[in-house]
Amino acid sequence: xxxxxxxxxxxxxxxxxxxxxxxxxxxxxxxxxxxxxxxxxxxxxxxxxxxxxxxxxxxxxxxxxxxxxxxxxxxxxxxxxxxxxxxxxxxxxxxxxxxxxxxxxxxxxxxxxxxxxxxxxxxxxxxxxxxxxxxxxxxxxxxxxxxxxxxxxxxxxxxxxxxxxxxxxxxxxxxxxxxxxxxxxxxxxxxxxxxxxxxxxxxxxxxxxxxxxxxxxxxxxxxxxxxxxxxxxxxxxxxxxxxxxxxxxxxxxxxxxxxxxxxxxxxxxx
Ligand SMILES: [Zn+2]
Ligand SMILES: [Zn+2]
Numbered sequence: 001x002x003x004x005x006x007x008x009x010x011x012x013x014x015x016x017x018x019x020x021x022x023x024x025x026x027x028x029x030x031x032x033x034x035x036x037x038x039x040x041x042x043x044x045x046x047x048x049x050x051x052x053x054x055x056x057x058x059x060x061x062x063x064x065x066x067x068x069x070x071x072x073x074x075x076x077x078x079x080x081x082x083x084x085x086x087x088x089x090x091x092x093x094x095x096x097x098x099x100x101x102x103x104x105x106x107x108x109x110x111x112x113x114x115x116x117x118x119x120x121x122x123x124x125x126x127x128x129x130x131x132x133x134x135x136x137x138x139x140x141x142x143x144x145x146x147x148x149x150x151x152x153x154x155x156x157x158x159x160x161x162x163x164x165x166x167x168x169x170x171x172x173x174x175x176x177x178x179x180x181x182x183x184x185x186x187x188x189x190x191x192x193x194x195x196x197x198x199x200x201x202x203x204x205x206x207x208x209x210x211x212x213x214x215x216x217x218x219x220x221x222x223x224x225x226x227x228x229x230x231x232x233x234x235x236x237x238x239x240x241x242x243x244x245x246x247x248x249x250x251x252x253x254x255x256x257x258x259x260x261x262x263x264x265x266x267x268x269x270x
Contacts, residue, residue, distance in 0.1 A: 048189025062131035073150035131217035191219035199268035
């Protein structure tokens with residue numbers, strides 16, 4: 001109710017003052033000084049996604065939309081190698097049909113615990129992102145390209161602190177997205193991300209827990225949703241959407257309202 005009344009009063013002011021454009025709307029909303037979850041108006045850290053009930057790996061290779069030579073970076077950002085991931089045409093019809101024309105760049109990093117657990121961590125995290133971006137290629141014409149993989153030493157006593165640590169460690173490297181993968185026992189969620197209200201000034205950050213490549217890909221899609229500004233759908237609402245905890249690990253699409261929001265906000269990453 002409060003939100004609606006603020007909006008209406010803005011419309012009224014806007015109509016009475018010639019020259020006040022709709023571009024000033026965020027100023028109005030920023031001025032209402034209460035803190036009970038008007039998520040869209042300020043950048044904030046999401047509530048952590050609950051963990052999945054099980055550990056689940058992908059049973060087949062995810063589609064890779066284009067050949068990419070991915071840099072391997074050390075923690076300071078120095079290149080120590082490279083790997084080529086070939087476009088996967090095993091499922092050629094859907095792969096060709098669903099490649100997004102907007103390419104966004106990703107720097108994927110695995111923390112020490114994750115790297116200790118998996119000697120093939122580079123392939124795993126690239127596979128997770130290639131699975132996570134199926135939704136964005138298919139429904140939003142956006143293709144996530146992993147341009148670099150690297151090492152990270154995560155620190156923090158909970159998920160939110162570990163996300164802040166990622167942001168402090170890797171901002172300003174010039175990628176659209178920096179995506180962390182963790183097996184740190186202090187990470188007490190399935191995933192967590194910044195929910196932006198406009199184009200982030202640097203990269204967009206999220207962290208996903210190791211829950212097997214299949215579950216982690218679902219979490220990663222959800223967390224990328226936050227990076228595009230999406231809030232959660234209420235649990236028990238019946239809204240079938242990745243942003244509803246009831247469906248995060250089972251469906252691979254956003255509901256109509258959230259689809260529209262992604263389509264508007266994808267301009268942030270052009
Ligand atoms: Zn969430
Ligand atoms: Zn939704």
